[in-house]
């Protein structure tokens with residue numbers, strides 16, 4: 001169910017923590033000033049061929065439209081969003097979209113970390129922060145979809161409590177290859 005007020009507002013501080021390489025990371029709500037970093041982030045994932053459904057580079061115009069929509073959804077309590085910042089740069093983005101009607105107890109999670117800040121515990125930090133906010137928002141379950149070939153992401157999700165609930169055989173068509181799409185869930 002959409003929230004009557006956002007659990008974390010655009011730009012609002014969430015927490016600060018050290019990564020495994022001693023980088024200091026700040027988690028906060030995203031804001032307009034993040035636009036260029038967000039373009040670099042999503043296009044970095046597309047360029048490396050990350051296992052996400054997006055395969056085309058985004059333009060500045062498209063990303064500005066996307067960010068504008070996300071910021072108003074945050075204000076409207078439709079999505080919970082966090083970015084992680086290291087040395088003034090966005091290095092991770094995560095969100096939990098809130099479903100409605102008879103699925104109003106459910107959130108849909110997505111997350112990514114820039115390539116040069118992986119394996120430092122940032123993914124886990126973001127996951128735990130997002131799940132904590134989802135719990136605070138009153139959600140009861142969080143679900144996500146992951147490519148069956150994305151062992152790294154699946155391991156991270158299992159470490160924070162997700163279990164496979166089922167899969168769509170051949171749900172993904174990637175460069176001519178069919179890959180199962182796995183749905184994972186956790187109870188809060």
Ligand SMILES: CC(C)(COP(=O)(O)OP(=O)(O)OC[C@H]1O[C@@H](n2cnc3c(N)ncnc32)[C@H](O)[C@@H]1OP(=O)(O)O)[C@@H](O)C(=O)NCCC(=O)NCCS
Nearest residue numbers: 050111112113118119120121122123124146152153155156
């Ligand atoms: C999946 C992703 C978010 C993980 O982020 P991360 O910051 O590297 O994750 P962490 O450093 O917190 O690692 C968490 C756990 O994931 C696993 N993991 C992370 N990187 C791994 C690697 N290269 N090999 C094996 N396991 C790995 C480990 O189990 C790790 O726990 P541990 O270090 O305590 O053993 C990141 O790899 C990513 O953004 N990938 C590209 C986009 C993507 O796939 N998003 C998910 C789509 S569903």
